[in-house]
Amino acid sequence: MSASYELPDSVKPHLPGETGVWMFIIGDVLVFSLLFAVFVYDRSQEVALFVEQQQLLNQTLGLLNTLLLLTSSWFVALAVHGARTGRLSRARGCFGLAILGGIGFVVIKYFEWSEKIAAGLTIETNNFFMYYYLMTGIHLMHMVIGIGVLVFLWQSVRDTEFDAQGVGVLESGACYWHLVDILWIALFALLYLMR
Amino acid sequence: MAVSLQSRVTVIWAGLIVATGLSWQFGHGFGFGEKVHYATAAILIITFVKIRFVFLDFMELRTAPWPLRMAFEVWAISACVTLIGLYWLGV
Numbered sequence: 001m002s003a004s005y006e007l008p009d010s011v012k013p014h015l016p017g018e019t020g021v022w023m024f025i026i027g028d029v030l031v032f033s034l035l036f037a038v039f040v041y042d043r044s045q046e047v048a049l050f051v052e053q054q055q056l057l058n059q060t061l062g063l064l065n066t067l068l069l070l071t072s073s074w075f076v077a078l079a080v081h082g083a084r085t086g087r088l089s090r091a092r093g094c095f096g097l098a099i100l101g102g103i104g105f106v107v108i109k110y111f112e113w114s115e116k117i118a119a120g121l122t123i124e125t126n127n128f129f130m131y132y133y134l135m136t137g138i139h140l141m142h143m144v145i146g147i148g149v150l151v152f153l154w155q156s157v158r159d160t161e162f163d164a165q166g167v168g169v170l171e172s173g174a175c176y177w178h179l180v181d182i183l184w185i186a187l188f189a190l191l192y193l194m195r
Numbered sequence: 196m197a198v199s200l201q202s203r204v205t206v207i208w209a210g211l212i213v214a215t216g217l218s219w220q221f222g223h224g225f226g227f228g229e230k231v232h233y234a235t236a237a238i239l240i241i242t243f244v245k246i247r248f249v250f251l252d253f254m255e256l257r258t259a260p261w262p263l264r265m266a267f268e269v270w271a272i273s274a275c276v277t278l279i280g281l282y283w284l285g286v
Contacts, residue, residue: 013258013259013260013261014255014258014259015259015260015263016254016255016259022263026266029270033270033274036274036278037277037278037281040278040281040282041281041284043282043285044281044282044283044284044285045284045285047285059222059223063215063219066215067212067215070208070211070212070215071208071212073208073249073253074204074205074207074208074253076253077204077208077252077253078201078204078205081200081201081204171255174253174254175254178249178250178253178254179254181249181253182246182249182250185242185245185246185249186242186246188215188242189218189238189239189241189242190278192222193218193219193221193222193235193238194222194235194238194239194282195222195231195232195234195235195238
């Protein structure tokens with residue numbers, strides 16, 4: 001089967017995915033924006049503490065997770081293009097690699113948190129670690145849901161009944177995964193890189 | 196069309212990786228020396244440029260209805276400026 005569901009230029013502009021998914025994305029972005037702003041404001045009130053505590057984070061693991069998530073997002077974008085052009089086996093492969101990237105992120109986060117907790121750094125230690133666990137914890141919940149969404153998409157492109165309507169479902173799920181990527185891009189800068 | 200879109204997302208991905216490396220360097224003393232507040236401003240600008248390209252090319256807002264695209268463009272600029280402003284309160 002090699003049916004193409006690529007949109008012709010004449011029907012563009014095109015909203016990828018369902019409107020409801022975009023309502024969720026807008027809401028989530030606004031909530032996280034508020035959280036980012038409160039974090040940076042509180043940081044400005046306790047700069048010395050936040051800078052000192054930031055040094056206790058494992059920067060390499062933060063970088064590795066960023067690279068994993070960016071690459072996973074890239075595979076998802078390739079998978080959607082593959083499915084649109086009827087290359088379903090390619091789409092399956094890309095979704096599979098994206099899922100592995102997501103699982104890798106969660107495993108690294110598990111080791112990172114374990115390392116911190118073993119060192120006595122918990123959510124109650126100070127304001128920096130309160131924000132660290134709060135923000136990375138909420139993001140981790142998004143990740144776990146996102147991996148479930150990717151597994152569903154991976155299975156859906158195995159379906160021989162896959163059609164243009166299926167592409168809309170793929171776009172919705174893909175946009176959610178990219179949202180998870182976007183939130184981490186910001187968290188990486190705020191928690192690990194700001195000086 | 197499909198091939199060009201795939202090539203584009205691959206170029207964007209490569210750009211995101213390079214930008215991540217650059218912001219990592221700025222976060223570890225490269226380029227700005229002791230002027231850490233300028234390094235942080237640069238890190239935040241790079242961050243929101245990266246986010247913008249994920250919105251436009253991975254999430255395909257580049258071809259979405261213009262009000263939605265514009266809303267995210269305005270959000271990205273506003274969020275970046277707000278965070279830099281709040282950061283500057285502690286400088």
